[in-house]
Amino acid sequence: xxxxxxxxxxxxxxxxxxxxxxxxxGKAIIVGRSGYxxxxxxxxxxxxxxxxxxxxxxxxxxxxxPNAEWVAVKxxxxxxxxxxxxxxxxxxADYVTPQFWTGTVTATNYARLRAxxxxxxxxxxxxxxxxxxxxxxxxxxxxYYVEYKGEKGFMSANLIYTGKMPSGSSAYTQEYxxxxxxxxxxxAAYRTYLLEHADSSDTFALIYVNDDSVxxxxxxxxxxxxxxxxxTYSAGQVNVLKTRRLGFTxxxxxxxxxxSDGIMDHYFDDVYEIRNGRWACIARGEYFGYLSGWNDILxxxxxxxxxxxGQTTTLDQYLISLDAVYDGQxxxxxxxxxxxxxxxxxx
Numbered sequence: 528x529x530x531x532x533x534x535x536x537x538x539x540x541x542x543x544x545x546x547x548x549x550x551x552x553g554k555a556i557i558v559g560r561s562g563y564x565x566x567x568x569x570x571x572x573x574x575x576x577x578x579x580x581x582x583x584x585x586x587x588x589x590x591x592x593p594n595a596e597w598v599a600v601k602x603x604x605x606x607x608x609x610x611x612x613x614x615x616x617x618x619x620a621d622y623v624t625p626q627f628w629t630g631t632v633t634a635t636n637y638a639r640l641r642a643x644x645x646x647x648x649x650x651x652x653x654x655x656x657x658x659x660x661x662x663x664x665x666x667x668x669x670x671y672y673v674e675y676k677g678e679k680g681f682m683s684a685n686l687i688y689t690g691k692m693p694s695g696s697s698a699y700t701q702e703y704x705x706x707x708x709x710x711x712x713x714x715a716a717y718r719t720y721l722l723e724h725a726d727s728s729d730t731f732a733l734i735y736v737n738d739d740s741v742x743x744x745x746x747x748x749x750x751x752x753x754x755x756x757x758x759t760y761s762a763g764q765v766n767v768l769k770t771r772r773l774g775f776t777x778x779x780x781x782x783x784x785x786x787s788d789g790i791m792d793h794y795f796d797d798v799y800e801i802r803n804g805r806w807a808c809i810a811r812g813e814y815f816g817y818l819s820g821w822n823d824i825l826x827x828x829x830x831x832x833x834x835x836x837g838q839t840t841t842l843d844q845y846l847i848s849l850d851a852v853y854d855g856q857x858x859x860x861x862x863x864x865x866x867x868x869x870x871x872x873x874x
Contacts, residue, residue: 552589555614563626571597581664584625604643628662630687644670730864761804776858
């Protein structure tokens with residue numbers, strides 16, 4: 528290799544190393560002043576939206592000057608800003624007493640530990656029902672930042688029982704907090720419905736279909752012909768959607784749910800949204816007449832006949848119409864399920 532090339536490569540490597548070091552200002556420990564929780568902000572401003580709260584004792588990675596008023600920090604895969612006054616480094620960090628919560632996993636079998644606060648993030652591992660985790664923070668989308676046997680990651684808060692109120696991040700509005708504390712609210716309404724209608728063989732989940740502060744409650748019968756019951760709550764009333772079959776996905780906080788399934792050469796897509804506290808079917812498609820079998824790209828069977836909202840159409844137009852009301856790329860399924868005793872404990 529020529530001398531000039533060697534020098535150039537060395538210079539490039541030096542620049543890359545310096546750049547990497549410039550983005551790493553070491554680690555710090557969170558210390559809340561008046562309380563034990565500190566907001567992670569989207570922007571370096573107290574007026575910026577909160578991405579969640581993290582508890583005294585939580586370790587962060589500093590990615591900007593820790594002596595500035597605001598510091599860019601990284602917690603797991605979450606990045607945001609915290610005031611430098613809430614961060615301790617060096618010897619001062621050694622004297623911080625953590626103020627963490629302890630939570631117990633209440634999923635039917637296990638809960639998934641992920642790299643970030645979403646089902647789209649990498650799976651780190653699973654934690655069995657009944658195991659305890661250390662809770663170090665809570666995101667605005669109700670995921671806990673936890674530690675389990677030395678592994679840190681994010682876990683859906685719906686699968687962990689703490690016996691505590693939600694933290695005061697921006698996503699938890701005053702309406703949510705009052706509902707949480709008010710036993711005549713959605714929790715009591717869901718409990719009453721379960722005690723009257725649920726079976727011990729059912730499984731249950733809490734999901735967020737629309738963007739209000741009250742979750743929807745899924746009752747999965749485990750029997751295809753019986754489908755699922757999906758409860759929503761508004762203005763003191765529970766409204767129930769009964770799906771035709773078990774299989775459904777939803778767009779989290781996008782106010783869309785799609786029951787897609789089929790039986791005996793007849794398949795369907797029923798699309799719902801929540802309007803004024805009640806479920807409304809906004810589109811219905813069906814297709815039948817087995818043609819060429821399962822298509823891995825389309826993720827559905829290919830048939831001869833297609834109808835959309837009662838009108839005959841083609842396969843291509845059917846998919847265009849479905850995509851117009853339901854973005855399947857954003858859809859998620861229900862990952863975990865509670866037993867009846869566990870969901871009652873959550874409520």
